[in-house]
Amino acid sequence: MATTEVERTLNHLSRTLNLTGHVGFDSLPDQLVNKSVAQGFCFNILCVGETGIGKSTMMDTLFNTNFDSTPSSHDLQDVKLKSHTYDLRESNVRMKLNCVDTVGFGDQINKEDSWKAIVEYIDTQFDAYLQEELKIKRSIHNYQDRRLHACLYFIAPTGHSLKAIDLVTMKKLDSKVNVIPVIAKADTITKTELHKFKTKIMQELVTNGIKIYQFPTDDETVAETNTAMNGVLPFAIVGSNDEVKIGNKMVKARQYPWGTVQVENENHCDFVKLREMIIRTNMEDLRETTHKRHYELYRRHKLEEMGFSDSDAKSLSETYEIKRQQHVSDLQKKEEEMRQTFVIRVKEKEGELKDAEKDLHVRFDGLKKQHADEKRKLEDSKKRLEEEINAFNQRKVAAQQASTLGKKKK
Amino acid sequence: MDNCEKEKRDEREKKHGGDTHKELEGYVGFANLPNQVYRKSVKRGFEFTLMVVGESGLGKSTLINSLFLTDLYSSEFPGPSHRIKKTVKVDTTQVMLKENGVQLKLTTTDTPGFGDAVDNSNCWQPIIDYIDNKYEDYLTAESRVNRTGIPDNRVHCCLYFIAPTGHGLKPLDVEFMKRLHDKVNIIPLIAKADTLTPEECRDFKKSILSEIAEHKIKIYEFPYCEDEEESKIQKKLRDRVPFAVVGSNRVIDSGGKKVRGRMYPWGVVEVENLEHNDFIALRNMLIRTHMQDLKDVTNNVHYENYRYGKLAPVQSDGKIKPGSLTKDPLTQMAEEKRDHDLKMKKMEAEMEQVFEMKVKEKKNKLKESEVDLQKRAEQMKKGLEQQQKELDDRWRQFEKEKQEWESANDRHKDILDSAKKEKKRLF
Numbered sequence: 106m107a108t109t110e111v112e113r114t115l116n117h118l119s120r121t122l123n124l125t126g127h128v129g130f131d132s133l134p135d136q137l138v139n140k141s142v143a144q145g146f147c148f149n150i151l152c153v154g155e156t157g158i159g160k161s162t163m164m165d166t167l168f169n170t171n172f173d174s175t176p177s178s179h180d181l182q183d184v185k186l187k188s189h190t191y192d193l194r195e196s197n198v199r200m201k202l203n204c205v206d207t208v209g210f211g212d213q214i215n216k217e218d219s220w221k222a223i224v225e226y227i228d229t230q231f232d233a234y235l236q237e238e239l240k241i242k243r244s245i246h247n248y249q250d251r252r253l254h255a256c257l258y259f260i261a262p263t264g265h266s267l268k269a270i271d272l273v274t275m276k277k278l279d280s281k282v283n284v285i286p287v288i289a290k291a292d293t294i295t296k297t298e299l300h301k302f303k304t305k306i307m308q309e310l311v312t313n314g315i316k317i318y319q320f321p322t323d324d325e326t327v328a329e330t331n332t333a334m335n336g337v338l339p340f341a342i343v344g345s346n347d348e349v350k351i352g353n354k355m356v357k358a359r360q361y362p363w364g365t366v367q368v369e370n371e372n373h374c375d376f377v378k379l380r381e382m383i384i385r386t387n388m389e390d391l392r393e394t395t396h397k398r399h400y401e402l403y404r405r406h407k408l409e410e411m412g413f414s415d416s417d418a419k420s421l422s423e424t425y426e427i428k429r430q431q432h433v434s435d436l437q438k439k440e441e442e443m444r445q446t447f448v449i450r451v452k453e454k455e456g457e458l459k460d461a462e463k464d465l466h467v468r469f470d471g472l473k474k475q476h477a478d479e480k481r482k483l484e485d486s487k488k489r490l491e492e493e494i495n496a497f498n499q500r501k502v503a504a505q506q507a508s509t510l511g512k513k514k515k
Numbered sequence: 516m517d518n519c520e521k522e523k524r525d526e527r528e529k530k531h532g533g534d535t536h537k538e539l540e541g542y543v544g545f546a547n548l549p550n551q552v553y554r555k556s557v558k559r560g561f562e563f564t565l566m567v568v569g570e571s572g573l574g575k576s577t578l579i580n581s582l583f584l585t586d587l588y589s590s591e592f593p594g595p596s597h598r599i600k601k602t603v604k605v606d607t608t609q610v611m612l613k614e615n616g617v618q619l620k621l622t623t624t625d626t627p628g629f630g631d632a633v634d635n636s637n638c639w640q641p642i643i644d645y646i647d648n649k650y651e652d653y654l655t656a657e658s659r660v661n662r663t664g665i666p667d668n669r670v671h672c673c674l675y676f677i678a679p680t681g682h683g684l685k686p687l688d689v690e691f692m693k694r695l696h697d698k699v700n701i702i703p704l705i706a707k708a709d710t711l712t713p714e715e716c717r718d719f720k721k722s723i724l725s726e727i728a729e730h731k732i733k734i735y736e737f738p739y740c741e742d743e744e745e746s747k748i749q750k751k752l753r754d755r756v757p758f759a760v761v762g763s764n765r766v767i768d769s770g771g772k773k774v775r776g777r778m779y780p781w782g783v784v785e786v787e788n789l790e791h792n793d794f795i796a797l798r799n800m801l802i803r804t805h806m807q808d809l810k811d812v813t814n815n816v817h818y819e820n821y822r823y824g825k826l827a828p829v830q831s832d833g834k835i836k837p838g839s840l841t842k843d844p845l846t847q848m849a850e851e852k853r854d855h856d857l858k859m860k861k862m863e864a865e866m867e868q869v870f871e872m873k874v875k876e877k878k879n880k881l882k883e884s885e886v887d888l889q890k891r892a893e894q895m896k897k898g899l900e901q902q903q904k905e906l907d908d909r910w911r912q913f914e915k916e917k918q919e920w921e922s923a924n925d926r927h928k929d930i931l932d933s934a935k936k937e938k939k940r941l942f
Contacts, residue, residue, distance in 0.1 A: 119609035119620065126584040129803035130563075131615040134556045136807035138549045143741060146548055169541040192536040195546040241826045246815050324554060385544035389551035401662065408660045432848045436855045443859055447866050454870070458877050465885055472892045479899050486906055490913060497917050504924055508931070 142198060147250050148388060149203040149230075151186075151282065153223060153274065154259025155211035158289045162344040163257070164204050166357060166368060167380055168193065171346065172204065181209030184222040188251075203251060211270060220274040227253055227281045231403040238404075252400060254391045255318070255383060256282045259289040260339065264298045266305050275315045281399055283318035283391050285383070286310070291341035291374050292359060292366045299341055306339055320382055321390050334382050340375035343368055560618040562667055563806060564607075564649075566699070567623065568642065568691065569676025570630040571596035573706035578674075578762035579623060581775060581786055582798055583612065586764075587623060595627035603628040603638045605645040624670060630687050639691045646670050646698050650821040669818060672735070672801070672809045673699045676706040677757070681715050683722045692732045698817055700735035700809050702801070703727075708759030708792045709777060709784045716759050723757055737800055738808060745804075752800055758793035761786055 152160040156179050165172055172189065188205040205226070210219055230252045237248050258275055260267060278284050286306065288294070294302060310317060317338070320331035345368050349358040357368040368376050383391070412428070567575045576594025579587050587610055588594035598606070605626055612619045624645070629638055649669045656665045673695065677688055692701055703723065705711070711719060727734060737753050740746045763786050767776045775786040786794050801809075 119611050121611040121613070122585040122587065124584045124612060124614060128582070128584050128612070128614060129798065130561070130612070130619050130806060131617040132803050133561045133617055133619065133806055134553045136804065137556050138553050140807060140811065141552050142549055146545070148545070167543070168537075169539050169543050170537045171540075172537070193539060193543070193545070195539055195543055198546045198548055200545050200548070242823055243819070246811075324558060326554060380544060385547045386551070388545060388548055389555055393555065405660050413660050429848065432852065436852065439855070440859060443863060447870070451870065454874055458874070458881065461881055465881065465888065469888045469892070476892070476895050476899065483899065483902055483906060486910075490906065490910055494913055497913070497920070501920060508927065
């Protein structure tokens, strides 16, 4: 029988070899891409911002379609998240776009808990993915991923600085999702004001330690563009569903008495930059960062919470076994404890009842004794009576005898 | 093919159905997404683990060298047939290959000694152990709390070399494939195919395929491709399974061209000639079109099977608890705990009820006996009182009698006394 000796690497370092011809594995990226395209992509984007700041319009403009969203009112009690999913197709690429909107954000008088609903939503999506990943029979490659890949945070165009709620919310979100701040309704700010505003915003973000999403600069093909764009953040955007004829083309624009703001004019606003960066250049990176950084962070915390750790050097199945055994023994212990408490209670009650019984008996004994005493007294009395009757009878007899004697004597 | 494609598309639409399908009214840009994926994957680099199994001398090392057009196995790094020891081992070689900017980390696993002993029982066990170990490593890495990049060393493909006997599969071949088809993608190859004439090769392939079907062995099936043209080309190659291959390390001058081949007195067998053997088919299918799919099937099917086998909670009766597979073990435990809590509450309520009932019973009994005793005490008291009354009556009567008699007696006595006194006076 062959004994087993498993694995011995012939060399510890892998050698780099030269090919003497065309092997053909340079098609591997294509194979991978073809598979991804066949499966279809998905992208989940969250828009956070006050009511009326232009989130839905921006989504329409960004994805060049009409999402038919109904504008919401200002008097909602708390922040809710509404998500809509759309199937989009551009050339041969299919994408499932999931737009999540924060409804009611910033409308309440007390906005302390506004960010909670958002964080909860993000955590729920992470949790769902984690659950799927931990299942025994799982289908991760078929899983419909709803984790948020990007969060567009809409900053109101005050021209001064970030609002308190902006800072609080972004701070809570920066470790959970890729936060991309944008200045909404930028057609109310002049170029100089904008420059000052952007600098102020970035300063405040840095001061408060808020880590917004930075476009990656490690890929040579896009490093330059990305670095340049990182310096233009946050993008000042204008959205519009209406088209205006400029020259001989219909362009998306907002028409004012004093002129027309063209959405896709890079001089007018940064919309094109935003679209380029988010969709055309870095969409895959957004998805990857969500999976590799934000999700892993969440997973790590969740697992540590549940009591897992890497230090035990045990395999997953062993850890599960241990947990299961512990769990079973916990349940058994609980059952035992409950039974015990009952046993004690029963004993106590029994004791009480016994005492009550004893009391009763004591009482009855007392009564019996009393009765016995009285009976004795009665008996004594009777005996006395008998004795007196006897004595009396004797006297009677004696007296009678005496009288008869006397009579005789006479 | 058209209908098939349409069907597939409809199926996909249905899967994603229920959502609104929106038409784009202009340029958005996510059509560039595949390019982004392409770039990232090139940057990441690729890795592939190939396992070669077969008796010694079947030309495994030569074939690998031919497949990758490089000297993976050389005099410095000898192939498995030159490294046979007394026991079957599993060895790995790792090389980095680069082609047109695409980096591939190729790990070749070979099994010197397989099938070469006199008694080959269980010679597949080291291989099974190796594959399982790799899955175990991956499972552990995937389950860590802190995971930063999971290295994928799982075996993605196993090339199984069949000796060109021309008759059929040997028992060892059948045993091996039966034991490993659930663990790894098996691609059976007919080695040293230049010993078979085309007809012999055809018959051999037919008998191999029928034996494979007979023993219900699941070899790797190259999936169909979406593109019609591609599909036609691939079908021609797919029909040659199992591939009858010839490998060569030498480049020969044949009719003015430099080709890889084997020079015989009667002619040159060209490795890369589809009419001479199926090497091109193997290379194209393995490397150029389905390498990624092999990795995906390993990850989605074989690895998941392993993981399932490892983690499924098998009860004491050997069966799996129903409903336990759709949830991860921790949710399951939480659910079990919840169920148990409910059960305990119910039990507690029941015990409470029984307790109360018993207490009530006892209390009632106690009360009854109290009432009983009370009644008896009353009765006795009454009895005594009656007796007392009777006695008192008798006393009274007796007193009366006594009084009467005494007064009568006293009169009598007085008379006697007076008579006596008189008598005394008389005397």
